[in-house]
Amino acid sequence: GRVWAFTADRAAFGPLDPKQGEARDAFRPDGPKFARAALSPDGRFAALGREDGTVLVLDLQAGAEFARFPHEPVKDRWNAVSCLTWSPDSSWFAVGRYDGSSELLRPEIPETK
16 A cells, blocks of 8 residues: 655665655665566565666565576667566566566565565
8 A cells, every 4th residue: 555666866776655764765775776677466575677687576565675586688678677567466577668678577486465
């Protein structure tokens, strides 16, 4: 039920309405800025695509990076993530890039009890 957003410079991603004591910029990239984001339908995860084509999967409940999917750059092309979408059951997602590549990715998500 919470709203998440990028900062204006796309250098951080976090809750739009932070709770008391919670940092607005909850996630900062360790490299290129973020290009796209998609929240999983179950609300547990966010997939964040970066300008270099890498996709990070964040565990929103734990407040930490959960998985990382690097991208082999295509020479003389813009490799940034152009779109992300999760499957209805939140078990995998599709990513497209401006270089023309696309993938179906499945993070190893532990079962919840």
